[in-house]
Amino acid sequence: MTAVSLRPEYDRGNGWFEILGTQPEPVVLTGDLDADHVVIGAGYGGLAAARRLAELDPSASVILIEADRVGNNAAGRCSGFIIDHAHNIRAKGFADDTENAKRQIALNRAGVDWLDEIVHREGIECDWRREGKIHAAASAKGEETLAGFAESLDAVEEDYLMYDGVELKRRFGTDFYRSGLHAPHSILVQPAELVIGLANSMPENVQVFESSMVTDVDFGPPHTIRTASGSVRSPSLVIAANGFGEGFGLFKNSLIPLITWGSMTRPLSDDEVAALGGQENYGIIPAHPAGTTVRRRPDNRILIRNQYTFSRRSSVTKGIAAVKRAHEKSFRNRYPMFPNVEFEYSWGGALALSRNGEGVCGKVADGVWATMAYQGTGMAKGTISGKYLAEHMLGDDDPLMGLVAGAPSRNFPDPFNGWGVRMNSRWRRWQAGLEE
Ligand SMILES: Cc1cc2nc3c(=O)[nH]c(=O)nc-3n(C[C@H](O)[C@H](O)[C@H](O)COP(=O)(O)OP(=O)(O)OC[C@H]3O[C@@H](n4cnc5c(N)ncnc54)[C@H](O)[C@@H]3O)c2cc1C
Numbered sequence: 325m326t327a328v329s330l331r332p333e334y335d336r337g338n339g340w341f342e343i344l345g346t347q348p349e350p351v352v353l354t355g356d357l358d359a360d361h362v363v364i365g366a367g368y369g370g371l372a373a374a375r376r377l378a379e380l381d382p383s384a385s386v387i388l389i390e391a392d393r394v395g396n397n398a399a400g401r402c403s404g405f406i407i408d409h410a411h412n413i414r415a416k417g418f419a420d421d422t423e424n425a426k427r428q429i430a431l432n433r434a435g436v437d438w439l440d441e442i443v444h445r446e447g448i449e450c451d452w453r454r455e456g457k458i459h460a461a462a463s464a465k466g467e468e469t470l471a472g473f474a475e476s477l478d479a480v481e482e483d484y485l486m487y488d489g490v491e492l493k494r495r496f497g498t499d500f501y502r503s504g505l506h507a508p509h510s511i512l513v514q515p516a517e518l519v520i521g522l523a524n525s526m527p528e529n530v531q532v533f534e535s536s537m538v539t540d541v542d543f544g545p546p547h548t549i550r551t552a553s554g555s556v557r558s559p560s561l562v563i564a565a566n567g568f569g570e571g572f573g574l575f576k577n578s579l580i581p582l583i584t585w586g587s588m589t590r591p592l593s594d595d596e597v598a599a600l601g602g603q604e605n606y607g608i609i610p611a612h613p614a615g616t617t618v619r620r621r622p623d624n625r626i627l628i629r630n631q632y633t634f635s636r637r638s639s640v641t642k643g644i645a646a647v648k649r650a651h652e653k654s655f656r657n658r659y660p661m662f663p664n665v666e667f668e669y670s671w672g673g674a675l676a677l678s679r680n681g682e683g684v685c686g687k688v689a690d691g692v693w694a695t696m697a698y699q700g701t702g703m704a705k706g707t708i709s710g711k712y713l714a715e716h717m718l719g720d721d722d723p724l725m726g727l728v729a730g731a732p733s734r735n736f737p738d739p740f741n742g743w744g745v746r747m748n749s750r751w752r753r754w755q756a757g758l759e760e
Contacts, residue, residue: 325542330571330581332537332674334392335641339588339627339669340404340516341396347520350393350534353554359387359531361717362549363562364538364572366390367399368702369695370564371522372710375442377562378527380718386530387556389549391537391568394523398567399702400516401640401673403586403617403629405457405607406439406703408432408509409482425480431727435704436511438711439518448521451605451622456508459609460492460501463758466611470505483508496620497602500658504608512607512619515703541572545691559691560717564710566696567638567674574688578732579676579697580745583633583640587651587670592624592662599661614752615759616654625668628655630760631753633672634745636738640672647672654760675700682730685709686716693717697732 336342360381363374366388374388390397409429443452461467470486477484487495487504523532533551542548545559563572570579592600608618610630617629628651633643648670656663676697678684683697683705695713698705709728716725735741753760 325540326573327540328538328571329573330568330638331539332391332397332568332638333641334396335671337644337669337671338396338401338516339586339625339671340514341393341400342669343623344395344516344520347393351532353389353533353536353551353556355554357387357554357556359556359558360384361386361560361562362547362556362558363388363564364549365564365566366394366519366523366532366534367397367564367566368519368706369566369710370562371399371519372707373562373564373695373714374530375522375526376711376714377717378530380714380720382527382529384529387558388523388526388530388532389536389538389551389556390532390534393534394532395516395520397519398673398675399519401586401671402515402703403607403619403627404513404515404703405609405617406436406511406513407457407701408436408704409507422480425476427724427727429480429482431708431724432704433509434724435708436509439704439707440511442522442525443518446521446525448518448525450517450521451512451514453512453605454509455512455605455607456506457510457607457609458487458492458495458504458506459611460504461611461759462501465757466759467503469611470503474505477507495603495606496608497600498658501608510607512605543689543692547691561692562713563688563692563694564696566676566702569676569684569694569696574692574694575684575732577735577737577741579678580735580741581635581638582675582677582700582745583635583638583672584629584675584700585631585633585644585647585651585670585672586627586629587648587655587667589626589655589665590668592626592665596662596665597624600659610756610759612756612759614749614756618658626655626659630654632749634742634749635674636742638674640674644670644672678730678732679735680733682732683709683728684732685713685728685730
C-alpha cells in the first residue's frame with residue numbers, strides 16, 4: 325500500500341471561489357465502490373480526462389475524486405487566461421523552430437476550442453470573453469522584449485496589434501505601461517466558475533466526489549484508492565494531481581513543485597471606477613515572465629499575480645503575508661490613484677513544472693495513467709492533455725498526442741534542486757525589475 329505523502333491543504337483565501345458565495349454541500353466519497361475508471365484531481369487535466377473517458381465509453385462508470393472543493397484548487401485559483409500561444413515571452417529562440425511553435429499553438433487552440441464547445445453547449449456561466457491578452461511593457465528593457473516577441477509572432481504568422489502608452493492608458497486607465505502587444509485569440513474567464521461548471525456538467529456516467537482526499541493507494545490492477553471515509557476499486561487509474569503529483573510515489577525527482585500567488589481587491593466604488601476610466605475587463609501579461617499579471621474584472625475588482633516560490637511540501641499558505649505586501653506594492657505602482665484600495669483576498673496555488681519543460685501525459689505503471697505539469701499554463705494545455713490521454717487510454721490517439729506525451733528530465737538531487745530553483749526565481753525577479 326502506498327500512503328500519499330503530499331496532500332493538499334487549502335485555505336479560504338481564493339477570491340475567485342469566495343466571491344461566488346455559499347456553495348452546495350459537497351458529495352463526499354463514502355463506502356466501498358467499484359468503477360471502470362478512477363481519476364484523482366479535479367483540475368483541468370482530471371476534469372478533461374474524466375469527461376472524455378465517459379463520452380467515449382458511455383457504458384463505463386467513471387469516478388472523479390477531489391481533495392477539496394472543485395474551484396478552490398489551482399484550477400480555480402489561476403488568473404483565468406485560456407491562452408493559445410506562449411505566455412512567457414522568449415524574445416530569442418521562440419521562432420527558431422517555427423514548425424514546432426506552430427504545432428504548440430495548434431495544440432493550445434485545440435484545448436481552447438474544446439472548452440469553448442463545452443462551455444457554450446452546457447451553458448456554463450463563467451464570464452467567457454474572447455478579449456485576448458495584452459503583453460505590456462513598463463520599461464525600456466520590457467519594450468525590447470516585446471519587439472522580439474513581435475518578431476517571433478511574425479515568424480509563425482500570428483496576428484497581433486501594437487499599442488503605444490496613450491492607447492494603453494485609454495484601455496487600462498493607468499499610465500504605468502509604455503507599450504503593449506495585443507494577441508487577440510486568448511479567452512478570459514472566471515476560473516472558479518469555469519471549473520465548477522465543468523464538474524457540474526459531466527456526462528451521466530461520471531460521479532464527482534469532493535472534499536475526499538485520497539490518502540492511500542493499493543496499486544494493482546485492480547487498484548484500491550482510499551479516502552478517510554471510503555474506497556474505490558478500479559482496473560484503471562488516472563492521476564491528475566499536478567502540484568501534489570509527487571506524493572503518489574511515481575514521479576520522484578522529476579517534478580518541480582512551485583507556488584504562484586494572486587490577490588484581488590474589493591470592488592472599486594462608482595467614484596473610483598469613474599476616476600480610473602478604461603475598459604471594464606482586460607488581462608495584462610507582463611513583458612518579463614517574472615513580472616506581474618493584472619486582470620480587471622467586470623465586477624470592478626482588480627487582480628494581481630506574481631512570484632514563484634519553491635515549496636517542497638506544496639504549501640499554498642506559507643509566506644503569504646510577504647507575498648501580499650509585494651502584491652500591494654505592484655498594485656500601487658500601477659494604480660497610484662488608489663492609495664486606499666485594499667486587497668480583500670490573497671492566495672497561493674500549487675503547480676508542477678519540469679526542468680526540460682515537458683509534461684507528463686501517458687501510462688506510468690500497469691493500469692495507471694497520469695497527466696500533469698503544464699509549466700503553469702494548464703487551462704488550455706491541461707484540458708487538451710486530459711482529453712488526449714483519455715483517447716489514448718481507449719486506443720484512439722489524436723495526431724497531436726505526441727506533443728503532450730513528454731518525458732520530464734530528472735531533477736538535480738536535493739538540496740541542490742531546491743537551491744537552484746530558488747536562485748533562479750530570485751534572479752528572474754531581479755531581472756523583471758519594474759515589470760514586477
Ligand atoms: C495564481 C495562479 C495563476 C495562474 N494563472 C494561469 C492562467 O492565467 N492561465 C493558465 O493556463 N494557467 C494558469 N495557472 C496554472 C494553472 O492553474 C494550472 O496549470 C492548472 O490548474 C493545472 O491543472 P491540473 O489539472 O494539472 O492541476 P490542478 O488544477 O492543481 O488540479 C490538481 C487537483 O488534484 C487534487 N489533488 C491532489 N492530491 C490529491 C489527493 N491526494 N486526493 C484528491 N485530490 C488531490 C488537487 O486538490 C487539485 O484539485 C495559474 C496558477 C496559479 C496558482
